[in-house]
Amino acid sequence: xxxxxxxxxxxxxxxxxxxxxxxxxxxxxxxxxxxxxxxxxxxxxxxxxxxxxxxxxxxxxxxxxxxxxxxxxxxxxxxxxxxxxxxxxxxxxxxxxxxxxxxxxxxxxxxxxxxxxxxxxxxxxxxxxxxxxxxxxxxxxxxxxxxxxxxxxxxxxxxxxxxxxxxxxxxxxxxxxxxxxxxxxxxxxxxxxxxxxxxxxxxxxxxxxxxxxxxxxxxxxxxxxxxxxxxxxxxxxxxxxxxxxxxxxxxxxxxxxxxxxxxx
Amino acid sequence: xxxxxxxxxxxxxxxxxxxxxxxxxxxxxxxxxxxxxxxxxxxxxxxxxxxxxxxxxxxxxxxxxxxxxxxxxxxxxxxxxxxxxxxxxxxxxxxxxxxxxxxxxxxxxxxxxxxxxxxxxxxxxxxxxxxxxxxxxxxxxxxxxxxxxxxxxxxxxxxxxxxxxxxxxxxxxxxxxxxxxxxxxxxxxxxxxxxxxxxxxxxxxxxxxxxxxxxxxxxxxxxxxxxxxxxxxxxxxxxxxxxxxxxxxxxxxxxxxxxxxxxxxxxxxxxxxxxxxxxxxxxxxxxxxxxxxxxxxxxxxxxxxxxx
Numbered sequence: 091x092x093x094x095x096x097x098x099x100x101x102x103x104x105x106x107x108x109x110x111x112x113x114x115x116x117x118x119x120x121x122x123x124x125x126x127x128x129x130x131x132x133x134x135x136x137x138x139x140x141x142x143x144x145x146x147x148x149x150x151x152x153x154x155x156x157x158x159x160x161x162x163x164x165x166x167x168x169x170x171x172x173x174x175x176x177x178x179x180x181x182x183x184x185x186x187x188x189x190x191x192x193x194x195x196x197x198x199x200x201x202x203x204x205x206x207x208x209x210x211x212x213x214x215x216x217x218x219x220x221x222x223x224x225x226x227x228x229x230x231x232x233x234x235x236x237x238x239x240x241x242x243x244x245x246x247x248x249x250x251x252x253x254x255x256x257x258x259x260x261x262x263x264x265x266x267x268x269x270x271x272x273x274x275x276x277x278x279x280x281x282x283x284x285x286x287x288x289x290x291x292x293x294x295x296x297x298x299x300x301x302x303x304x305x306x307x308x309x310x311x312x313x314x315x316x317x318x319x320x321x322x323x324x325x326x327x328x329x330x331x332x333x334x335x336x337x338x339x340x341x342x343x344x345x346x347x348x349x350x351x352x353x354x
Numbered sequence: 355x356x357x358x359x360x361x362x363x364x365x366x367x368x369x370x371x372x373x374x375x376x377x378x379x380x381x382x383x384x385x386x387x388x389x390x391x392x393x394x395x396x397x398x399x400x401x402x403x404x405x406x407x408x409x410x411x412x413x414x415x416x417x418x419x420x421x422x423x424x425x426x427x428x429x430x431x432x433x434x435x436x437x438x439x440x441x442x443x444x445x446x447x448x449x450x451x452x453x454x455x456x457x458x459x460x461x462x463x464x465x466x467x468x469x470x471x472x473x474x475x476x477x478x479x480x481x482x483x484x485x486x487x488x489x490x491x492x493x494x495x496x497x498x499x500x501x502x503x504x505x506x507x508x509x510x511x512x513x514x515x516x517x518x519x520x521x522x523x524x525x526x527x528x529x530x531x532x533x534x535x536x537x538x539x540x541x542x543x544x545x546x547x548x549x550x551x552x553x554x555x556x557x558x559x560x561x562x563x564x565x566x567x568x569x570x571x572x573x574x575x576x577x578x579x580x581x582x583x584x585x586x587x588x589x590x591x592x593x594x595x596x597x598x599x600x601x602x603x604x605x606x607x608x609x610x611x612x613x614x615x616x617x618x619x620x621x622x623x624x625x626x627x628x629x630x631x632x633x634x635x636x637x638x639x640x641x642x643x644x645x646x647x648x649x650x651x652x653x654x655x656x657x658x659x660x661x662x
Binding site: 143165166167170174180181183187198200208209 | 512514515516517518519520522523526527529530531532533534535536537538
């Protein structure tokens with residue numbers, strides 16, 4: 091499905107702020123893999139997702155998605171294959187536009203947009219059904235502006251938008267980190283439900299080690315721009331938080347866990 | 355001062371406001387929808403006027419066709435700003451200033467001198483005056499109104515389409531709409547071309563209505579456009595639908611020119627009008643910010659909730 095081969099990225103080359111964000115990363119995902127990604131701050135987790143999405147160009151290597159080499163496609167062209175949810179709930183939706191307008195924009199991801207009307211009557215019915223399932227009381231507020239919603243509601247809506255047109259790969263970049271624990275759990279449950287139901291392939295960055303162990307069929311740990319641990323299936327489901335901490339110290343020989351990770 | 359004179363002045367001002375309203379619709383697209391201040395406007399308004407005057411007077415072109423070409427010229431000016439901004443990452447304001455300054459020289463080249471009178475040539479208004487027997491200010495008001503309504507309907511339709519929605523989303527949340535597969539460089543180009551096309555058309559209309567084009571006719575046009583948007587917001591802000599917000603641009607423009615006519619009648623120097631426009635826009639931008647700060651200060655109490 092996704093095949094990342096020898097991808098490297100260095101920011102601010104030749105300056106005092108030079109930072110090797112990704113060092114020769116290779117990663118191979120099977121269809122329907124749901125991979126959680128953990129690692130300390132600056133480990134390269136978000137950078138890896140941004141490289142796949144095409145936010146910045148990579149320095150070297152190849153990113154291949156379902157047989158298509160997307161390494162050098164611009165961000166908007168890769169969007170055809172990707173569903174994305176960001177950490178900041180404000181980033182995934184257009185605040186001054188209606189809920190149904192946001193959904194209609196998402197439904198047309200990757201399609202050429204022409205002079206047809208931006209939203210159809212059948213669509214509205216479909217959106218109503220989908221929103222009813224979210225159970226956030228949004229189904230009767232189709233024409234409300236998204237800016238009136240709470241962070242959790244916006245993030246749930248973004249998730250729905252990212253998967254409205256089935257993506258080949260779903261990229262979740264700490265999408266529950268900005269939410270309160272209760273809302274975060276709700277959005278996370280919804281995430282799992284949508285991924286399982288639609289048989290999606292997904293990459294999810296998280297700071298929460300328990301979530302990383304509980305969710306998905308595979309876990310990778312990153313440190314200093316490298317993948318230092320990759321575990322799947324049975325072995326993954328038997329993991330404990332303490333195993334992850336130990337694993338990290340073995341692999342890197344350094345301090346891994348910051349307060350945020352230990353507390354969560 | 356006689357009442358008849360004032361009424362006549364107000365009628366003229368209203369017509370002028372409608373024709374300038376086409377420019378305000380253009381500014382609305384960039385300032386309100388795309389969320390950038392596009393300073394190309396001063397140049398592209400004069401460009402529309404200069405192109406129109408030159409074609410009608412020097413080349414004897416049909417005045418309607420001249421308006422079409424003035425519109426296209428405005429679109430090209432918008433495309434230049436768009437290219438500087440999207441392909442070369444120049445900040446939108448600076449890109450607009452560069453195009454605006456360049457257009458000053460280009461406009462002089464087009465006209466070959468600093469102004470062209472349209473005294474004896476036919477305009478889209480002159481034929482109408484002959485046919486109906488209306489006064490020329492009434493004729494330009496009426497024709498302007500028809501054009502404005504057609505443009506509002508067209509814009510309402512366009513911003514409801516898939517491309518139009520993508521364009522609104524570009525102004526609202528660029529990251530999001532790019533992640534949904536829209537080339538935001540393209541949507542910005544379209545918006546800037548559409549906007550400056552309308553501005554060019556407005557320049558052509560004003561030129562035909564006032565019967566001259568002048569190299570300085572666009573100076574301060576952006577501030578007039580912003581002032582009209584601000585006035586329209588104040589008067590019609592409670593109507594939330596997109597159509598009425600477009601209409602508020604025209605209403606704002608008419609009210610702006612009515613205010614202008616009144617203060618001129620009251621004896622204000624015409625040269626002070628730009629100062630007044632700048633003050634209106636500055637106040638409109640300052641008041642909400644100051645009000646919020648004031649409310650935040652008032653809301654503070656040392657004793658916590660129970661003392662509030």
